[in-house]
Amino acid sequence: MSESRAESQKVAMVTGALGGIGTAICEKLLAKGYHVIATLSKEDPERTKKWCDDNGFDSSRFEFLAVDLSDHETAMANIQKTIDKYDNIYALINGAGITRDSSFKKMSFEQWKQVIDTNLTSLYTIVHPVFVKMLAQKEGRVVNISSINGLRGQYGQTNYSAAKAGIIGFTKALAYEGATSSVTANVVAPGYTYTPMVETVPEHIMNKIKETIPMNRLAGANEIAATCMYLISDEAIFVTGETISVNGGQYMS
Numbered sequence: 576m577s578e579s580r581a582e583s584q585k586v587a588m589v590t591g592a593l594g595g596i597g598t599a600i601c602e603k604l605l606a607k608g609y610h611v612i613a614t615l616s617k618e619d620p621e622r623t624k625k626w627c628d629d630n631g632f633d634s635s636r637f638e639f640l641a642v643d644l645s646d647h648e649t650a651m652a653n654i655q656k657t658i659d660k661y662d663n664i665y666a667l668i669n670g671a672g673i674t675r676d677s678s679f680k681k682m683s684f685e686q687w688k689q690v691i692d693t694n695l696t697s698l699y700t701i702v703h704p705v706f707v708k709m710l711a712q713k714e715g716r717v718v719n720i721s722s723i724n725g726l727r728g729q730y731g732q733t734n735y736s737a738a739k740a741g742i743i744g745f746t747k748a749l750a751y752e753g754a755t756s757s758v759t760a761n762v763v764a765p766g767y768t769y770t771p772m773v774e775t776v777p778e779h780i781m782n783k784i785k786e787t788i789p790m791n792r793l794a795g796a797n798e799i800a801a802t803c804m805y806l807i808s809d810e811a812i813f814v815t816g817e818t819i820s821v822n823g824g825q826y827m828s
């Protein structure tokens with residue numbers, strides 16, 4: 576199906592936009608003609624310029640918004656100011672996230688709190704103002720990025736698994752509240768995905784990881800991005816409250 580003219584003028588917001596998966600999402604949004612509000616954790620014009628240059632992105636298609644999503648009050652005020660400039664925010668894709676791995680026995684409260692604040696509590700900060708706007712618009716798409724480890728748990732990741740599982744419950748509840756206003760909310764749950772971070776893992780460890788994946792490889796960031804794009808497409812209007820795993824068969828829930 577060809578995309579409607581309106582779709583080529585839509586605005587999408589992406590958190591963690593300069594990260595591995597975020598970059599792949601931005602590339603696909605630009606290809607579909609979106610204007611992108613891209614969040615990063617700190618103001619850094621040199622970094623955003625280099626990111627655009629490295630990826631061949633036209634910087635005029637972006638508004639960069641520096642917000643530390645774990646700093647609720649400051650972030651929420653800046654998000655509100657930014658979205659007020661736009662008549663319509665069609666899609667919000669939340670990719671911001673961190674890990675602070677440790678066995679639970681050794682985990683500090685700080686490691687717990689940083690991960691819950693950045694991966695889960697941040698959803699209040701970013702989704703609340705945008706969702707209120709989407710309800711008023713009577714259209715919108717929210718896509719939250721969870722993880723295979725939010726579905727199955729993982730040794731050393733009680734904090735991350737709790738946050739990523741929490742994202743799924745949050746999204747299902749949000750889907751109920753958005754449904755009558757044509758606002759959908761869904762989750763993408765990636766398995767191990769090639770990002771700059773993963774490229775630093777030694778080859779012998781990577782080979783061990785691959786052995787646990789039926790397709791014997793990691794996901795490409797573009798494959799995670801493609802699933803996000805499906806969920807914001809016209810074709811996905813009746814899909815809400817769902818979690819789509821993109822993990823090569825590593826975990827089938």
Ligand SMILES: NC(=O)c1ccc[n+]([C@@H]2O[C@H](COP(=O)([O-])OP(=O)(O)OC[C@H]3O[C@@H](n4cnc5c(N)ncnc54)[C@H](OP(=O)(O)O)[C@@H]3O)[C@@H](O)[C@H]2O)c1
Binds near residue numbers: 646693768771
């Ligand atoms: N890669 C994988 O194997 C994998 C697997 C499953 C799920 N995921 C999930 O997919 C998402 C993207 O992962 P990725 O691999 O692309 O990781 P990444 O490259 O590290 O990107 C994560 C982004 O989160 C942003 N972020 C971190 N703390 C923040 C804060 N306090 N405020 C605002 N932004 C913050 C970072 O922004 P700055 O760079 O501006 O600091 C970063 O760009 C994450 O939610 C991750 O948990 C990844």
